[in-house]
Amino acid sequence: MNAEAGLVRVLVVGSGGVGDAVARIAARRRFFERLVVADVDLGRAQRTVEAASAHDVVGGRFLAAVVDASSAEAVEALVREHGATHVLNAVDPRFVLPIFEGVRAAGAHYLDMAMSLSHAHPERPYELPGVKLGDEQFAQAAQWEADGRLALVGIGVEPGLSDVFARYAADHLFGAIDELGVRDGANLEVLGEAGEPIFAPSFSIWTTIEECLNPPVIWSADRAEAGAGLQDGWFTVAPFHEPEVFRFPDPIGDVECVHVEHEEVLLMPRWVDARKVTFKYGLGEEFIGVLQTLHRLGLDRTEPVTVRGVPVSPRDVVAAALPDPATIGPRMTGSTCAGLLVTGTGKDGAPREVYLYHLVDNAWSMAEYGAQCVVWQTAVNPVVALELLAAGTWSGTGVLGPEAFDAVPFLELLAAPTPQGYGSPWGLEERDPS
Numbered sequence: 001m002n003a004e005a006g007l008v009r010v011l012v013v014g015s016g017g018v019g020d021a022v023a024r025i026a027a028r029r030r031f032f033e034r035l036v037v038a039d040v041d042l043g044r045a046q047r048t049v050e051a052a053s054a055h056d057v058v059g060g061r062f063l064a065a066v067v068d069a070s071s072a073e074a075v076e077a078l079v080r081e082h083g084a085t086h087v088l089n090a091v092d093p094r095f096v097l098p099i100f101e102g103v104r105a106a107g108a109h110y111l112d113m114a115m116s117l118s119h120a121h122p123e124r125p126y127e128l129p130g131v132k133l134g135d136e137q138f139a140q141a142a143q144w145e146a147d148g149r150l151a152l153v154g155i156g157v158e159p160g161l162s163d164v165f166a167r168y169a170a171d172h173l174f175g176a177i178d179e180l181g182v183r184d185g186a187n188l189e190v191l192g193e194a195g196e197p198i199f200a201p202s203f204s205i206w207t208t209i210e211e212c213l214n215p216p217v218i219w220s221a222d223r224a225e226a227g228a229g230l231q232d233g234w235f236t237v238a239p240f241h242e243p244e245v246f247r248f249p250d251p252i253g254d255v256e257c258v259h260v261e262h263e264e265v266l267l268m269p270r271w272v273d274a275r276k277v278t279f280k281y282g283l284g285e286e287f288i289g290v291l292q293t294l295h296r297l298g299l300d301r302t303e304p305v306t307v308r309g310v311p312v313s314p315r316d317v318v319a320a321a322l323p324d325p326a327t328i329g330p331r332m333t334g335s336t337c338a339g340l341l342v343t344g345t346g347k348d349g350a351p352r353e354v355y356l357y358h359l360v361d362n363a364w365s366m367a368e369y370g371a372q373c374v375v376w377q378t379a380v381n382p383v384v385a386l387e388l389l390a391a392g393t394w395s396g397t398g399v400l401g402p403e404a405f406d407a408v409p410f411l412e413l414l415a416a417p418t419p420q421g422y423g424s425p426w427g428l429e430e431r432d433p434s
Contacts, residue, residue: 008032008390011084011108013069013099015039015048016204017326018113018156019090021371021379023052023062028419029383030058031390036082038067051370069095075102084108086389088382092206093117094302100137100151109149109389111382113156114207115263118214125215126238132217133266138399145398152385154401157338157358158184158279159263160381161402161426165340165356166264166272168407173354177274177344182264183355185248185255185282188334188362188374190323199290200323202332202374206315209300212283212291213239216259219269219277233269240288244280248337249359249429255282271403274344294318329372335361336373343433353433358414358426380422384414 008031012019015037023037035052039045045064053062065082068074069091075098079087087103089096089112096116103110115134122130137153144151154160162182170177190200201208215236224233241259248255257280268277283291294300299318304311339357346352362373369376385402388394394405402410415425 008086008386009034009036009082009084010386011036011038011079011082011087013038013067013075013087013089013095014091015041015045015064016090017324017372017375018379020048020051020326021369021375022088022090022383023048024055024369024371025376025380025383025422026386027052027055027062028057029387031387032061034061034063034082036063036065036078036084038065038078040066040068042066070098072098072102072105075099076106079103079106079108086111086386088386089113090379092204093210094206097136100140104140104144104147104149104151107147107149110151111155111385112151112153113160113378113382115153115159115266117210118261120215121236126236129215129217129234129236132234133261133263141399148397150389150396151399152389152396152402153399154263154267155382155385156378157381158182158378159267159402160378161338161358162264162340162356163267163402164381164405164407164410165426166268166274166342167403167405168411169340169342169354169356170272170274171407173346174342174344174352175347175349177272177342179276179278179341179343180264180268180272180274181277181341181343182262182279182339183246183248183257183282183341184280184336184338185246185252185257186334186336186374187252187255188332188336190328191331191333198323199286200325200328200331201287202325202328202336202372204319204325205322206319209291209294209315209318211260211262212281212288213295213300214261215239216241216261216279217265218259219265219274221269221275224269230269234266240283242280246280246282246341248282248339249355249357249427252335252337252359256284257282258288267401268403271401325372325375329362329366329370332362332366332372334373335359336377338377341431351433353431355429355431356426357429358424360424380414380424384410384422387413
């Protein structure tokens with residue numbers, strides 16, 4: 001399939017908060033000729049198409065469709081029906097494999113923002129990884145390469161932008177890297193109808209539970225060398241391990257961060273040389289308490305339980321009971337920050353510590369795009385990647401992470417003022433390495 005500018009046809013699977021924001025962002029770009037938004041709920045997909053079409057700089061490029069994301073056959077059929085060249089997976093990671101496999105069967109290129117799910121080690125979950133995030137996708141890498149197709153995995157904000165930062169740091173800032181430490185935090189607050197703060201996660205609670213209650217993964221070059229291989233470098237710890245107070249750029253400030261299971265730790269060591277890779281997220285005391293309570297009550301389980309004769313998943317009930325992250329933007333205040341702390345030796349041989357980051361204010365993203373800042377920040381990165389793929393600036397085959405590509409064109413396009421770029425600058429903050 002030809003991926004030159006003007007011939008790209010994009011299929012976005014999922015029109016929740018992130019899928020909706022993808023369409024709104026893409027509407028202002030000219031690199032594609034058709035974008036199909038597909039969801040199990042046609043009405044939701046149609047609302048996204050209506051919102052995006054109102055800002056379509058070309059006109060008539062958006063279309064809504066229905067799809068069952070749990071069916072590889074349904075995904076394959078939809079890709080073929082619309083002649084999609086690129087498919088962006090914008091649904092929960094439990095649907096990664098059927099979409100991934102359906103896209104390959106249809107002969108298109110694939111992008112996602114979260115990888116196939118992990119499964120904890122049955123006997124030593126807080127020491128050894130079992131099936132790791134993305135393992136089931138990387139197992140099919142040779143098939144994608146043989147087909148001449150690309151599966152670009154983990155290209156949201158996290159994973160995604162921090163992985164681009166890792167490539168940039170290795171190529172342009174450091175001679176040797178001791179640690180790639182993803183550090184994300186925010187000062188967001190959501191208000192209820194009476195103006196009081198309420199518990200309302202800014203991202204999918206289903207995915208958040210999965211990330212935060214699974215054993216976090218850390219990568220160590222020392223362990224890899226002792227075990228004589230890449231796979232030996234990964235190990236696990238208990239949830240909420242090793243809290244630290246991290247200083248985020250203003251207006252966020254100090255936030256306590258803890259280890260969380262995340263794809264960056266599984267992606268970065270494959271393409272970037274570093275002695276250690278970690279991921280820590282600023283959850284906050286209240287959020288951690290809620291997650292721990294859900295776990296103690298068994299409400300984080302995905303296996304159905306029978307309630308009055310009806311099988312229901314406890315985690316699905318929790319998700320249904322909370323506000324939809326796509327709808328809370330008007331009641332949200334504050335900013336979110338995604339970034340990578342890199343420590344090591346600079347190109348000059350001196351110790352260096354740098355925080356590369358991307359900060360998005362909710363008031364700005366709501367005013368500009370009608371999307372709350374967390375979903376907007378997640379959505380902008382795959383759109384940038386799609387534009388680079390459409391132009392041929394990025395290219396490749398197989399199952400690849402963002403680290404496999406030149407970071408400079410991505411970061412330049414993200415930061416360049418509109419309409420040339422996306423008008424969302426990133427930052428570089430030197431820190432004291434002592």
